[in-house]
Amino acid sequence: MNAMRRGALYLMLTVAALAVLFPLLVMLSTSLKPLDEVTNGSLFALPQDPTLDAWRKAWGSACISGQCSGLSVWFANSFAIVIPALFGSLALGAITGYALSLRSSRWSDLLFAALLIGLFIPPQVTLYPMIVLVREMGLFGSLPGLVFVHLVWGLAFVTLLFRNFFLSVPRDLLKSARVDGAGFLATFWYVLLPLSLPVAAVALVLQFTYIWNDFLLGLTFAGPGRQPVTVALNTLAGSQFGAQEHNVNMAATVIAALPTILVYFLSGRLFVRGIAAGAVKG
Amino acid sequence: MTETCPPRRRWRLPQGAAPAIALVPAALITLVCFYLFIGWTFAISLTDSRLLPNWEFIGLEQYRRLFASSRWWTALENLGLYAVLFIGGCTLLGYLLAILIDRGVRAEGVYRTIFMLPLSMSFVVTGIIWQWMLNPGLGIQQAVRGLGFEEFAFNWLVRADRAIFTVALAGIWQQVGLCMALFLAGLRGIDPNIWKAARVDGIPTWRVYLDIVTPMLKATFFTSTILLFSLAVKSFDLVVALTGGGPGFSSDLPARFVMEHILTRQELGLGAAGAFVMLCTIAAVVAPYLYLQNRRGAA
Amino acid sequence: MQRVRLEAVRKSYGPTTVLEEISLDIEPGEFLVLLGPSGCGKSTLLNIVAGLEDASGGRLLFGDRDVTRLPPDERDIAMVFQSYALYPTMTVRKNIGFGLKMRGEPAALVEERVREVAALLQIGHLLDRRPSQLSGGQQQRVAIGRALVRRPSVFLLDEPLSNLDAKLRADMRVELKRLHAESRRTTLYVTHDQVEAMTLATRIVVLEKGRIQQCDRPEVVYARPANRFVASFVGAPTMNFVEGRLEAAGDHAALRAGDGLIPLPGLAPAPGLKVGEPIVLGFRPEHVATASAGETGTVPGRVLMSEPTGPDLYVLFGLAGQTITARLPPGTDLPPQAAVPLRLDGAAASLFRPADGQRLN
Incomplete structure (x- = not known):
């Protein structure tokens, strides 16, 4: 009984923690995907072919307000x-x-x-x-x-x-x-x-x-x-x-x-x- | 030991002058940037100022226009709905999480850190993450359909009657940790002997929470509600980043309405009227709170 | 060595008067103890002397210097606080030297004086510690060192020993007495502990409700309290009081209390006291002795309870319808309910007026 209760406790907490982390994981995983994986793949899928290209572009060459030098x-x-x-x-x-x-x-x-x-x-x-x-x-x-x-x-x-x-x-x-x-x-x-x-x-x-x-x-x-x-x-x-x-x-x-x-x-x-x-x- | 002569008299400020001088910048800022500016905004709301302030007083005409505008009413209704969902969701979930953590779990710090993590991020960041996840073409809806649930629909972001719910969802996700922290502090402040007494009396745990602990945390509920309400009224960044007030103006909030009218729509007078209504809304809720706090001497 | 003179010093907060027209002359080198229960105004008075609070009226003179309006650091005083008030983020060395540093003394001199004081108080080995790493007694020494290092002409202590346990308190009392004997600095010491007052003071000022009740040498305050308040506040166990009327019994005075007659052999006749006058008799527990049956000049008492404390035996007696405490030699055999004849030392007795509690003899 007690063990079950504790199990339920940890289960609820872990589910809640995953729910909170989920958007952040999606953010991280999407940022590591190449563009075709983003548009054709599933949001839930982990990057098949992780790349830092998006990071590089975001940091150094994305166009913001007509200025293409990234963030x-x-x-x-x-x-x-x-x-x-x-x-x-x-x-x-x-x-x-x-x-x-x-x-x-x-x-x-x-x-x-x-x-x-x-x-x-x-x-x-x-x-x-x-x-x-x-x-x-x-x-x-x-x-x-x-x-x-x-x-x-x-x-x-x-x-x-x-x-x-x-x-x-x-x-x-x-x-x-x-x-x-x-x-x-x-x-x-x-x-x-x-x-x-x-x-x-x-x-x-x-x-x-x-x-x-x-x-x-x-x-x-x-x-x-x-x-x-x-x-x-x-x-x-x-x-x-x-x-x-x-x-x-x-x-x-x-x-x-x-x-x-x-x-x-x-x-x-x-x-x-x-x-x-x-x-x-x- | 030898005697030293009494210290020579130095030039110095009269008693109490130094703190007064130190308070001058803060007093100036408070007086001018808080209160004088509120007065200024109120005065402008009584004029027909458009792009620039002018002092043609037209009485309460701007307020009449404001409340004749369906956009403003939409924004107000959205605020009402958003506030209820946001405060209710944060309080309920935050309290639940606090109770779960307070049951004495191992790695409590890990859970607490995770739940409060979104608090450290900007509303803009939150808005953009959720905008991506709720994107009907590529986000959760599409991903779930990809799992085989072809009929699954979660397109609230682009539905005029549902967009405000997504703002509330993202808001709760961001702020639930705040409530959890407040309630956890409250739970930790409860005399452990109460738990011992309840155990001796054989009261089931859930009843202790419901009938004993929750009433004891009345003040915490009160405080967190006030804080969340003030956050809700000020909500601007989140709705800008998540829905941009859209589709159309269906998820607009007063804070965004006011900003737009002051800064880009050249309706300074109308925007000022809206801002003043926002202030009154907050005052109506916060003033009694501050008054009670002050009476209790806790402020 | 500095003479301190208070002239009609008053203090009130709005309508509440805390101190009423206090006048005092403190001799150079004196150890004056301000004694009173909490709320009597003694700490306020000390704060006024320190310059931490402004008097609402009156003058304060150090020697010939009027210091009434001077800030604390220009009065040439030093103060030890009940909570020690050590600066938590500074080492002991910096704590002690802070006042000198603020006064602009050169670092070398500060260091030398700090060492000197540390040696005097035997805290030389603690100089690099922080207050939180010290025991209560050590913190106390640092606080005293911080005051001594400034070589003040007036030394102020606000209940400095009340945060210490009983053993340490006794040690520090001796230490303070030694320091005073060596430096002969004018000292004002606030306490609610009458043992501290009795052991340390050259004179005690008993304060109550913002007024001086008595100001005299400790033995006088103890033996001849000026009124009932002083009588009951000083001395433990407290003085016994019996109300009654004055009577003559043979060659000595006596007190008629209810249906009993308490003979007071040795009571010196006081001017203006008439037989039949209502008075309150006060006598200390040590001025009661047991007598053998049949002796004259005694009053019958009944044993209610005995409390052996080691060196003494305190016995509660029922006497003339009232309860009194007697301090008897240990080993006295007194079974409960035994009837014992008691003799009171009339020479040591105090008589008070019932109306206002003032001393009559």
């Missing part, structure tokens, strides 16, 4: 966006979270509530005025412009993570630092920041995932040719014209998804810890 250009764009946006938003979120955690006036709790509500605002609501602002700053269609927009949209989430962590730090530690003569910044730098490394790692992993996966902001704010890989991928696979090379599309999809998947596997539990806090951010 590599856009992939590089994504990194150029992610890295400054990531560190900028972490720095801003950490210092803001720290200042809010001191709760030195009632305004700081008010600001925190205002930020928290900001997590739920759909980007469509503030998108157009944001375009106007970025244009007025002379940054529309440029990399710094898009980085700025990511900074704004990531602020609430990163601040939330850091603020809640810093609130959990014993108050005696801050008092002790004050007695030792450490001011606002010295306390942050020497005492709190080293302590917050685990949270910073969570923020890093999650923000990397969010910014890399962003589509809407990249679509709207990046100038032509500067869009992130998600936008390019959608252009490539979503174009309704001409014969679709599904194997190339799938290879491109794998390539676009690879960095965040890698980060996911490398980060382990960090992702799980942050995901609930950041789930509101879509």
Whole structure:
């Protein structure tokens, strides 16, 4: 009886796991097939004659927006966006979270509530005025412009993570630092920041995932040719014209998804810890 | 030990000034980019702005136009259907998976990692994978027919009355791991003595889950529903990548409707009105939640 | 060595008053213990002296220097916290040296002073460890070292021993006493533990509800508590209280409680006390002794329960309708329900006014 139950348990879990993995396996298998196998063979069939041709084409020579140099250009764009946006938003979120955690006036709790509500605002609501602002700053269609927009949209989430962590730090530690003569910044730098490394790692992993996966902001704010890989991928696979090379599309999809998947596997539990806090951010 | 003289007085900011200064950027961003912009969008929704903003106020005319548009109604109905399917599917499956994992399986980490894997991917990636699998000519339908089931039909992607279901399917696939993680955390937080007591009382496992554990996880259900709802209203990338809102506008969602009217259809006023309705929808659900959270002091 | 002077220091949070007009003169080199139950305001007072909280009113002087508005690091103080508050990510060396570093002292001097203090506290071998790798007692030493290294003129300790187990607490008490004897630094020490207060203090300040109840040398606080609160808070087992009226019995005073008469031989006549006046008699368990039958000046007691603790025997007696505790030499043979004549040492007794609990003699 017990053995049967356990068997059923593992069976259900394994079926569920296969169901989740199935689309990913299809993606991988399709990307390794030559085109005639894709059009004439079955979706379920494994590649008879595995080849990396589709990958090569997706990376180096597929035509996207009239530019036939493959996904590599856009992939590089994504990194150029992610890295400054990531560190900028972490720095801003950490210092803001720290200042809010001191709760030195009632305004700081008010600001925190205002930020928290900001997590739920759909980007469509503030998108157009944001375009106007970025244009007025002379940054529309440029990399710094898009980085700025990511900074704004990531602020609430990163601040939330850091603020809640810093609130959990014993108050005696801050008092002790004050007695030792450490001011606002010295306390942050020497005492709190080293302590917050685990949270910073969570923020890093999650923000990397969010910014890399962003589509809407990249679509709207990046100038032509500067869009992130998600936008390019959608252009490539979503174009309704001409014969679709599904194997190339799938290879491109794998390539676009690879960095965040890698980060996911490398980060382990960090992702799980942050995901609930950041789930509101879509 | 010798005495040192008291430290010399240094120039310094008055108490509390440093944190205030540190908060200036965040406060500016919050005030301008969140709240001022909401006000701006609302104001624009009261004008007849087309390609560019202008300040010819026409009252609620844009809202009248919006709700007279069958496309908008389709988008709203789709959102309703999508939200119900998406939230229901994620909650049910996520809770079930969490319970299965919580029964104490070996290699728990492997299962958990697999279920949460799609979460790490972009909605665009999800959309394109599912678009390929649901492609009636080459995808699952054709493959199953190839196995001998000639009559098998799974062409929802291209059926106007079914396309939104494929969006929900892909959405559930992507987000079920989130629910599982939330519920698993909730289950792990339950006092193990409750299980011991239930075993002593001889209550069957399923009854414990149904009558004892599930009510205890009320707060988790609440939170996950709020999160999923907010995700559903914001859903844009997925529908763009999967169906492009089609066939026709049959699987359109408000988020896509708004984007299209603001950015490509030169209907800024109408788009702003749509965006504001989206905001109100979220507010209607989230505001009570935040209020309750705040009252409990958990926020 | 620094004189610390509090002049009518007040603290309130909105409508709630935590400290009312506290005035204190702390002599240079004194070890002053602030004693009181939790919530009495003692930690708030210490935080005000440290500069971690602002007083709502009054002045604070270190020597001739008015420090009321100075931030903590300009007051020349050091503080040890109950939770130790060691910086978790820094080694012991960096923890101890952090204050000096913030003060801008050269690295060589910091290192030298850290070594000096570490040697004094016998933690030299721990300098490269992190707080999480230390035992509670070691963490405590590091916390003290961090305070000592700054050579403060005023040393503040906020319940520093309450996180330690009983054995370590006793050791650290001795250690603190030694350190104070060597350095003679003005020390303010907050605790709710009256044993710590009695053993360490040159003077004890008993606080309750934001007011000073008594401020005196430990032996005075113990022997002549200023009011019923101090009397019951200091001393364990607690002081016995019996309500009644003052009477004269022969050549000495006595207390009429219910239908019993408790003779108080040796009680010095207090000015203004009249026969028949209602009073509360307070006497410590050690001021009760058994007498042999037929002796005069005794009161009959009935044994209710005996608690041998090793060095002492605590016996609960029913006496004049009330229950009292007596501390007797071990081995005293007292079967339950036995009737025993008891003698109270009137010279050591305290008399309190029933209305407000103030001391009368």
